[in-house]
Amino acid sequence: xxxxxxxxxxxxxxxxxxxxxxxxxxxxxxxxxxxxxxxxxxxxxxxxxxxxxxxxxxxxxxxxxxxxxxxxxxxxxxxxxxxxxxxxxxxxxxxxxxxxxxxxxxxxxxxxxxxxxxxxxxxxxxxxxxxxxxxxxxxxxxxxxxxxxxxxxxxxxxxxxxxxxxxxxxxxxxxxxxxxxxxxxxxxxxxxxxxxxxxxxxxxxxxxxxxxxxxxxxxxxxxxxxxxxxxxxxxxxxxxxxxxxxxxxxxxxxxxxxxxxxxxxxxxxxxxxxxxxxxxxxxxxxxxxxxxxxxxxxxxxxxxxxxxxxxxxxxxxxxxxxxxxxxxxxxxxxxxxxxxxxxxxxxxxxxxxxxxxxxxxxxxxxxxxxxxxxxxxxxxxxxx
Amino acid sequence: xxxxxxxxxxxxxxxxxxxxxxxxxxxxxxxxxxxxxxxxxxxxxxxxxxxxxxxxxxxxxxxxxxxxxxxxxxxxxxxxxxxxxxxxxxxxxxxxxxxxxxxxxxxxxxxxxxxxxxxxxxxxxxxxxxxxxxxxxxxxxxxxxxxxxxxxxxxxxxxxxxxxxxxxxxxxxxxxxxxxxxxxxxxxxxxxxxxxxxxxxxxxxxxxxxxxxxxxxxxxxxxxxxxxxxxxxxxxxxxxxxxxxxxx
Numbered sequence: 001x002x003x004x005x006x007x008x009x010x011x012x013x014x015x016x017x018x019x020x021x022x023x024x025x026x027x028x029x030x031x032x033x034x035x036x037x038x039x040x041x042x043x044x045x046x047x048x049x050x051x052x053x054x055x056x057x058x059x060x061x062x063x064x065x066x067x068x069x070x071x072x073x074x075x076x077x078x079x080x081x082x083x084x085x086x087x088x089x090x091x092x093x094x095x096x097x098x099x100x101x102x103x104x105x106x107x108x109x110x111x112x113x114x115x116x117x118x119x120x121x122x123x124x125x126x127x128x129x130x131x132x133x134x135x136x137x138x139x140x141x142x143x144x145x146x147x148x149x150x151x152x153x154x155x156x157x158x159x160x161x162x163x164x165x166x167x168x169x170x171x172x173x174x175x176x177x178x179x180x181x182x183x184x185x186x187x188x189x190x191x192x193x194x195x196x197x198x199x200x201x202x203x204x205x206x207x208x209x210x211x212x213x214x215x216x217x218x219x220x221x222x223x224x225x226x227x228x229x230x231x232x233x234x235x236x237x238x239x240x241x242x243x244x245x246x247x248x249x250x251x252x253x254x255x256x257x258x259x260x261x262x263x264x265x266x267x268x269x270x271x272x273x274x275x276x277x278x279x280x281x282x283x284x285x286x287x288x289x290x291x292x293x294x295x296x297x298x299x300x301x302x303x304x305x306x307x308x309x310x311x312x313x314x315x316x317x318x319x320x321x322x323x324x325x326x327x328x329x330x331x332x333x334x335x336x337x338x339x340x341x342x343x344x345x346x347x348x349x350x351x352x353x354x355x356x357x358x359x360x361x362x363x364x365x366x367x368x369x370x371x372x373x374x375x376x377x378x379x380x381x382x383x384x
Numbered sequence: 385x386x387x388x389x390x391x392x393x394x395x396x397x398x399x400x401x402x403x404x405x406x407x408x409x410x411x412x413x414x415x416x417x418x419x420x421x422x423x424x425x426x427x428x429x430x431x432x433x434x435x436x437x438x439x440x441x442x443x444x445x446x447x448x449x450x451x452x453x454x455x456x457x458x459x460x461x462x463x464x465x466x467x468x469x470x471x472x473x474x475x476x477x478x479x480x481x482x483x484x485x486x487x488x489x490x491x492x493x494x495x496x497x498x499x500x501x502x503x504x505x506x507x508x509x510x511x512x513x514x515x516x517x518x519x520x521x522x523x524x525x526x527x528x529x530x531x532x533x534x535x536x537x538x539x540x541x542x543x544x545x546x547x548x549x550x551x552x553x554x555x556x557x558x559x560x561x562x563x564x565x566x567x568x569x570x571x572x573x574x575x576x577x578x579x580x581x582x583x584x585x586x587x588x589x590x591x592x593x594x595x596x597x598x599x600x601x602x603x604x605x606x607x608x609x610x611x612x613x614x615x616x617x618x619x620x621x622x623x624x625x626x627x628x629x630x631x632x
Binding site: 220221224225226228229231232235236238239240241242243244245246247249250253 | 439441460461462465466470471473477478479480481482486489490491493495496497498501502503504546550
């Protein structure tokens with residue numbers, strides 16, 4: 001019990017923050033939002049996976065990856081490939097010159113299914129691929145860079161370049177990947193209609209459950225000695241190395257783990273949104289993910305979820321009415337985070353939250369809990 | 385160079401050159417067990433470079449460094465630490481955002497792999513060792529203090545403690561009393577005398593009064609070469625040393 005409380009929840013602060021977040025996304029939002037809006041929240045929450053992964057990697061490890069979209073995209077494409085194959089049964093694709101392969105392949109004069117698409121006929125293999133391939137890719141990139149002690153801004157640039165390369169690759173290899181349009185027209189999962197309201201509810205809750213699980217596992221990592229080591233590596237890498245640790249192994253592990261977490265988000269994105277395209281892989285989404293983490297508070301696993309929700313609600317609301325203003329607003333928000341509140345919403349809450357909680361009798365008793373209430377109120381306002 | 389030595393540390397013919405500039409030039413240097421050896425020398429003499437070479441931070445151009453008859457020149461930094469070499473940096477190098485306890489815990493020589501650190505438990509044995517070390521470095525009452533809040537002298541001690549908890553055979557300290565008050569210097573001198581039992585200690589220091597108090601042996605380094613070695617008295621009387629220190 002103590003283990004669960006201290007290690008998985010992070011003590012009193014973390015526990016209350018977690019409970020409030022869980023209540024919000026599992027109870028409150030589904031009660032008050034119609035399925036269209038809830039599905040949107042579900043989409044936003046898939047980005048939160050990437051934001052949580054950046055807390056580990058960037059907030060604690062000090063490794064800024066501008067390529068989390070790569071892993072988000074790999075996960076998303078993995079799921080999309082499976083769904084596309086299912087949607088491309090010979091009966092559905094009778095009018096093609098080669099029935100039984102995805103429509104965009106047929107348009108590009110490809111006459112048989114490429115070998116790397118074959119495993120995605122099977123759901124278990126697809127899930128395995130979503131979990132393993134992005135982590136493996138990160139492992140290879142991480143080994144190549146961290147063993148050579150490439151870090152800091154160089155690492156950020158290289159990850160960004162990888163995001164560009166992958167986007168170009170996907171767009172250029174239209175016959176194999178669906179090109180700029182991505183993989184669209186996804187209908188069923190093992191014969192079950194994924195566009196129905198019923199399915200959307202189930203995916204929303206599955207997504208919320210997975211996100212909370214990821215937060216708990218991440219909390220375990222951060223409260224272990226590994227977590228202290230991440231901070232130590234961020235602040236005094238040489239000292240850690242001369243305390244007998246092979247620093248690169250720790251960086252490689254956390255990079256691979258963050259890739260896996262982002263990929264889960266990507267797969268859930270495809271399931272809820274119904275398509276995947278290169279626009280979720282490249283520089284813009286990757287940097288947006290960093291902004292979500294920065295605004296939410298890069299040291300707070302809970303805070304970044306609010307940050308993600310807040311920015312995305314803002315994006316949806318503003319880009320409906322003033323599309324051209326939104327990018328400036330987001331840029332301004334990012335700059336003000338960097339200049340005025342470097343620990344994001346979570347940091348603001350830690351510094352000023354007691355002014356709010358002290359007015360609520362129940363909270364007075366709990367004294368200083370964590371994050372959330374102010375943020376909850378903010379996101380609630382945005383929801384209404 | 386092939387012979388086995390009885391020395392804890394045996395450096396032979398060690399040279400490192402940076403773009404032709406020889407920071408350390410054919411250095412021969414030996415260190416016994418239980419010996420507290422101080423290296424002094426003017427700025428740029430190559431003192432810190434020698435420590436960098438021993439602990440693997442800088443790779444040598446040629447020569448050999450044998451620690452307990454094991455060649456260190458081709459080993460990686462963390463492997464050298466695992467052999468039993470500990471090194472304190474010139475400016476206190478501690479984890480300012482972590483507590484004193486966590487600083488010591490991270491330095492505790494177990495769970496150094498990825499998996500090991502995830503599963504590491506703060507057992508009674510670990511805690512006992514941390515407390516024992518904290519007592520030695522006079523920080524027992526500050527275990528929960530954030531390390532960044534310690535005074536400069538205490539930070540120096542904490543870093544020494546982080547090395548002690550690894551129980552190294554060779555302890556290398558780069559200017560351990562820089563920036564300390566007179567009282568802290570005295571306490572540090574006592575601490576060093578205590579901890580050099582059962583291991584070898586190599587210290588770089590500028591403060592002559594302090595050197596006189598702690599050193600068993602003194603080596604004067606000048607332009608990457610050894611100028612004189614011996615006890616403090618001998619070294620101070622050496623005309624070459626006087627020339628280097630006063631002649632410029």
